[in-house]
């Protein structure tokens with residue numbers, strides 16, 4: 158049994174439509190730890206708090222505001238999620254990615270996702286930016302578990318190119334233009350909220366991961382299912398557990414996000430200009 162019916166997604170979309178009039182969003186953006194401020198830079202903004210949208214959940218994680226902002230950014234019609242839902246907050250994966258389908262119904266065909274994550278690749282450094290080329294999410298269920306809603310996509314969706322190759326090329330060009338070094342790698346999803354153990358990080362490395370984090374993969378699976386193009390970036394906010402002889406802390410993640418603010422937002426904006 159699917160928890161949400163197509164009618165519920167439609168109800169949420171209709172409620173938002175009533176607030177944004179005939180504005181047509183094209184690019185949905187889910188901004189992770191520390192990048193939510195981009196939502197404040199949207200021009201001609203119409204903010205819709207999650208609490209005012211039927212069936213929406215609120216995000217409880219620190220640094221996540223809990224509203225959708227519609228408007229333009231670098232000339233693109235965007236719908237910015239200031240604050241995402243995480244599984245560790247107690248939400249199901251279907252709830253975590255609920256908004257993606259609603260934004261699809263509102264007309265978005267592209268999803269830009271950002272997150273902060275631990276750096277697994279020993280050759281790289283904390284503070285580096287990574288273009289997500291693929292992800293690993295093999296533990297716990299899929300956001301698509303349950304009855305399939307064929308209005309969104311097929312029962313068994315292809316996942317060979319979840320992170321759209323053409324958009325990855327856009328990101329490379331944007332990074333080159335701005336002289337921002339951009340790593341490319343695989344993001345491995347862990348449910349959290351505890352950071353990984355050193356053994357789990359070693360496991361992630363041999364599995365082929367370059368970064369470990371607690372978000373993004375559920376929303377991207379849902380976006381791929383409903384035919385959206387996806388562009389994903391990770392701020393490698395810290396070396397993953399066990400690499401350095403120091404404990405991980407949320408403060409370290411937030412500080413890294415603050416330090417990378419200009420570089421990260423510049424890159425995302427440059428990509429928007431090229432979409």
Ligand code: HPA
Nearest residue numbers: 273274275369370371397
């Ligand atoms: N692990 C998981 N999630 C994270 C990390 C990490 O090291 N850093 C920021 N988010």
